[in-house]
Amino acid sequence: MDEAKPRKQREKLRRHLTWRVARAIREYRMVGEGDRVMLCLSGGKDSLTLVDLMVSYRRQCKERFEMGVVFLDHGFPGFPEALLHRHMAFVDLPFEVIRQDIWKTLKEKCPDGKNMCALCARLRRGALYAHAAANGFSHLALGHHMDDMVETLLLNLFYGGMxxxxxxxxxxxxxxxTVVRPMAFVAEGDVLRYLRLAGYDTAPRDLCGAGENEKRREVKEILAGWRKHHPGRVEKIFHGMGNVVPSHLADTSLFDF
Structure with a gap:
């Protein structure tokens, strides 16, 4: 009985999150009939959840499209690749590992560790885009969720002035x-809860040694405080990203003042 309860909770949460994925796919016309979607698996909580929810979504939707899962091996020492193969053994999707020694390039270009994250992101993106194009994928799906999107907005606003x-x-x-983020309507807290109920193992986050970007960590702490003391604020900001009034801002390229 004790084991059955978490399974029921996980299934209930999976159905709820699948509904949110379906809403995002429909609202932003992310995926349709005949598309070939490459799901990017990193071994972290977000990408593991993305794979589960996309499998669940395809099972219930009317459109027929193909999916494959790809893991980009950065060459980071100590990455537990075996856990990905164990996980994918239970997922009925093609799984491929592509290898690019990003770690070697980072050590050569950023010996002091500065700007490592920005370069790593560019190299990862280039490798994934190239693989998708070479293998006939029309779409590339990433595991970013609502909190990631709000964090990015605030980072650009606070530190980039845009x-x-x-x-x-x-x-x-x-x-x-086409790059899509099917978990756009999914909160990070729900991802964490799903992962806990599923009992999935995840890869370490700091194998590169660079740690989390200080600015992003600061914004994460702000969002965590809002979620604790002002429930609904993060969702309101996310809603505002899709409810823009150009005439009430100050960008002359968007509105003819």
């Missing part, structure tokens, strides 16, 4: 690949 976020759907400049 109102720029992380879009739920983005077509690359070449126009040959």
């Amino acid at each position: 109102m720029k976020g992380m879009p739920p759907k983005l077509v690359t400049r070449k126009g040959d690949l």
Whole structure:
């Protein structure tokens, strides 16, 4: 009886989060009939949850589309790749590991550790885009959730002086690949709860040794405080990202004053 209760809780939460994924896919027209979607697996909580929810979504939706899971091996020492293979053994999807020695490049280009995160992100993105294009994928799905999108908005606002976020759907400049974030309506707290109920093991977050970006950590702490003391505020900010009134801002390129 004790074991059955967590299973029921996990199933109930999975159905709820699948509904949120379905809402995001429909609202932003992320995936449709005949598409080939590459799910990016990192071994972290978000990508593991993304794989489960996309499998659940495809099982119930009307459109027929293909999916495959790809893990990019950065070359970081000590990464427990075996846990990914164990996890994917229970997922009925093609799984592929691509290898690029990003770690070697980071050590050469950033010996002092500065700007490592920005370069790493560019190299990862380039490797994933190239693999998707070479293997006929039309879409690339990432595990970013609502909190990630709000964090990015605030980071750009606080430190970049621009109102720029992380879009739920983005077509690359070449126009040959669409990047989607199906968990746009999913809160990070629900991801953590799902992972706990599922009992999944995750890969360590700091194998590179760089740790979390100080600015992003500061914004995360702000959001955590809001979620604790002002429930609903993060969701309101996220809603505001899709409810913009250009005439009430100050950008002359958006509104002819």
